[in-house]
Amino acid sequence: MSQAVELIFPDQSTRSYDAATTGREVAESISKSLAKKAVAYALDGQLRDLTDPLGQAGKIEIVTRDDPRALELIRHDAAHVMAEAVQELWPGTQVTIGPVIENGFYYDFARETPFTPDDLPVIEKKMAEIIRRNAPFTKEVWPRQKAKDVFAEKGEGFKVELVDAIPEDQDVKIYRQGEWFDLCRGPHMDATGRIGDAFKLMKVAGAYWRGDSDRPMLTRIYGTAWANQEQLKAYLTMLEEAEKRDHRRLGREMDLFHFQEEGPGVVFWHAKGWKMFQTLLAYMRRRIEDDYDEVNAPQVLDNALWKTSGHWGWYRENMFAVTCADEEAEDHRVFALKPMNCPGHVQIFKHGLKSYRELPIRLAEFGAVHRYEPSGALHGLMRVRGFTQDDAHIFCTEDQLEAEILKINDLMMSVYKDFGFNEVVVKLATRPEKRVGTDEMWDHAEDILKRALDRMAREDSRIKTGINEGEGTFYGPKFEYTLKDAIGREWQCGTTQVDFNLPERFGAFYIDKDSEKKQPVMIHRAIVGSLERFLGILIESHAGHFPLWFAPVQAVVATITSDADDYALEVASAMKAHGLRVETDLRNEKINYKIREHSLAKVPVILVCGKREAEERTVNIRRLGQRDQSSASLDDALASLVAEAVPPDVAREEATSVA
Incomplete structure (x- = not known):
């Protein structure tokens, strides 16, 4: 019998356990239902495998799959499953490094023929098959030389190098999922089935081994994994939206x-x-x-x-x-x-x-x-x-x-x-x-x-x-x-x-x-x-739709016919005199074509002038992103736009002065 250690639970209650007690056994001592939901435990904030013995006193938390901290484990497990899928599909492929990253994971592979995007659906299908097997993750600690010999025999030269890089005072840990295994510091959840189906492989890229351009070029496969389909869908939707907002794309469209x-x-x-x-x-x-x-x-x-x-x-x-x-x-x-x-x-x-x-x-x-x-x-x-x-x-x-x-x-x-x-x-x-x-x-x-x-x-x-x-x-x-x-x-x-x-x-x-x-x-x-x-x-947060004070071009004065050219120039001149950043569009093009072009360039306000507007000294106002248009006298439109274009810090100063 080893020594007893005292654990502090989230509700601040305490219990004593034998130091050899595992995280799973602690969960079972609380309730069978909690043990079924558990995927890991945290001792003094450090995530551990459920099979790890306590070894010391501290603050303990049982981590279930819906805990935000489990997301890192889901992604880590998914990376290992992806590596197993690749080696099942293409025997002889070497597995190198596969960490969790922001919003997902990746693994680098050494293969004579680099992977292409066409391979990703095939790998995803094999991953789903491995997840359904629900093979348990088990941890083994190997002697350093055994690890080197086993990986060398498998032709995994990169793994041999990784074993050599592990400090002498640290264990060489091997994680198995069924018959497949890899060098890994852990932790992992208890079985591949815990990963679920909310994952997707995103892209392939080249990467030098250890980030050194003098070392071999590997193929990196990126993936993302989430706790459920709703989270995955939201993430993919966000990526689609982010692509539309890419500042490099908008920089071209807006000529920035x-x-x-x-x-x-x-x-x-x-x-x-x-x-x-x-x-x-x-x-x-x-x-x-x-x-x-x-x-x-x-x-x-x-x-x-x-x-x-x-x-x-x-x-x-x-x-x-x-x-x-x-x-x-x-x-x-x-x-x-x-x-x-x-x-x-x-x-x-x-x-x-x-x-x-x-x-x-x-x-x-x-x-x-x-x-x-x-x-x-x-x-x-x-x-x-x-x-x-x-x-x-x-x-x-x-x-x-x-x-x-x-x-x-x-x-x-x-x-x-x-x-x-x-x-x-x-x-x-x-x-x-x-x-x-x-x-x-x-x-x-x-x-x-x-x-x-x-x-x-x-x-x-x-x-x-x-x-x-x-x-x-x-x-x-x-x-x-x-x-x-x-x-x-x-x-x-x-x-x-x-x-x-x-x-x-x-x-x-x-x-x-x-x-x-x-x-x-x-x-x-x-x-x-x-x-x-x-x-x-x-640029990306606003998707190019800037508030008027910050827009590079605040308004365009566009004509319907050449009859309004002189009036349009007068409107633009009046706006510039009040400090507004204005351009004119007097081209012999249809007005709808002009509006589409300036909308693509994300101009906040388009003032349309035709013969009627010139006679009545009005402007037709079109706002970016809005279908409706409004008409106003030139003086009213000018006053409104000038007020809207005041930077927020200046507006505060003016309000304070008035008060």
């Missing part, structure tokens, strides 16, 4: 921007897209003009600065660097395009003596930065190599830190609301394994952020909170702001990072009230992050 091979990862802005960019930039500048000093740090700096900051050691592979001959020095100098603005802002803070009375000092920059992202990761505006950050750094005392964090949060939430994002998740990203600074420094910074996070959630019902363990940056913990768009997708945008490290590295200080030098705390703040990426998010 393009990319080309000669400039991988950098944006070629067209006039309309650049107008949107400048509208966003002007909005962001207005939001910070009262509290921040806008600065501009150099684009290119000697790598000595980046060595001091730590970026050269931690971030070198993502930096654009160049070696130049210096006529005044014997050696060549190495320079780098800045991947972020923070070291430059520390230099600006250090220029001149600072007193505690001047703090907090808030420096903002809409700085162009460059990062060498892998070519395979580039994705329109969402992942680029050159972009603009709405960056700021606040230098403050420790006593001011929490108030500054809360002030930043208020600004962020206001900005997100103006752009239509009303669901926001704020997560605290804590210390990573590789980091600088003392544990005491990290404890202090994380405690402050935890207090601020609790207060933010109490005071704003729109904010949901969470913890991202180990996801902080190397120099400090941070808040990550995630927005939910119109079709339910989540986008991580804003960050607030506490940094006790960089000011120390650069010797930044202020003079305190006792005339002593003291190191400031540095807060890194970005509201939308990359302006380019945020524009991509806005």
Whole structure:
């Protein structure tokens, strides 16, 4: 008999069990029905196989299939079933790595003839057959050499390499489902039948082994799996909608921007897209003009600065660097395009003596930065190599830190609301394994952020909170702001990072009230992050149907016949005089053709002018996405559109002034 351990259940009741008791036995001790529904259990938050013995005391939860945490297990099991299906259909295919990813899973396969999309329905059919067999998942722990020998005998060279990569202090785990088995760390549900039928294989792609272009090319098969058919259908519908909203497609239709091979990862802005960019930039500048000093740090700096900051050691592979001959020095100098603005802002803070009375000092920059992202990761505006950050750094005392964090949060939430994002998740990203600074420094910074996070959630019902363990940056913990768009997708945008490290590295200080030098705390703040990426998010969330104040072209004045050309030009001129962004369409085309064309370009308002409208000095108003049209006098239409085109922050200021 092994020792007894005490378990704490979700209702806070406690029971003692033998340490050798399995999760399934615990479930059975509660009720037979719970044991039948159980697919795994969690001990102190860590998911385990039902057959795993407890081994220790802790908080226990029995996980059923309808538990959100079971979704990861469903996908993991589906990946294994897909691998078995592939090897049954094409013996000799090598199975490599198959993890769970966001919304699904994938497996990489080594095969002389790569898979094609035509193979997916065949694999799906075989997967359904394997699931119906309802074979149990069982775990075995093998000696390391046995695992290598078995996989080598099967011709699974990639698996042999994976066994070698397992640290010596970790078990080599093998999971079986019937006769088929694979190397896996687990956990899994109890049988393949638990997967259900809500799965679909999505696409095939090429992938280098271990992500190394010098290693063999494999075929990657992606799939998705859900708890039920309703969830699967909703996900597939969302994907269809997302395809319609793809910012790259809308960028072409709206003539906003393009990319080309000669400039991988950098944006070629067209006039309309650049107008949107400048509208966003002007909005962001207005939001910070009262509290921040806008600065501009150099684009290119000697790598000595980046060595001091730590970026050269931690971030070198993502930096654009160049070696130049210096006529005044014997050696060549190495320079780098800045991947972020923070070291430059520390230099600006250090220029001149600072007193505690001047703090907090808030420096903002809409700085162009460059990062060498892998070519395979580039994705329109969402992942680029050159972009603009709405960056700021606040230098403050420790006593001011929490108030500054809360002030930043208020600004962020206001900005997100103006752009239509009303669901926001704020997560605290804590210390990573590789980091600088003392544990005491990290404890202090994380405690402050935890207090601020609790207060933010109490005071704003729109904010949901969470913890991202180990996801902080190397120099400090941070808040990550995630927005939910119109079709339910989540986008991580804003960050607030506490940094006790960089000011120390650069010797930044202020003079305190006792005339002593003291190191400031540095807060890194970005509201939308990359302006380019945020524009991509806005394009997709709004599907190009922007509010009038943000649309690149706010209205088109289109004529029915040439008799109205002069009047149409007069209408457009009057609108431009009031600051509206207007184009005219006087082409000799049918009006319905013009309307369709401008609707495709997502112009919010089309003002139709014919001979009758010219005589009566009216306009016919057509709104994007609406079949109905209305008629109004030119003066009334102009006043209405001018009022509608006022940016939300300006409208608030005007309302406050009137009040």
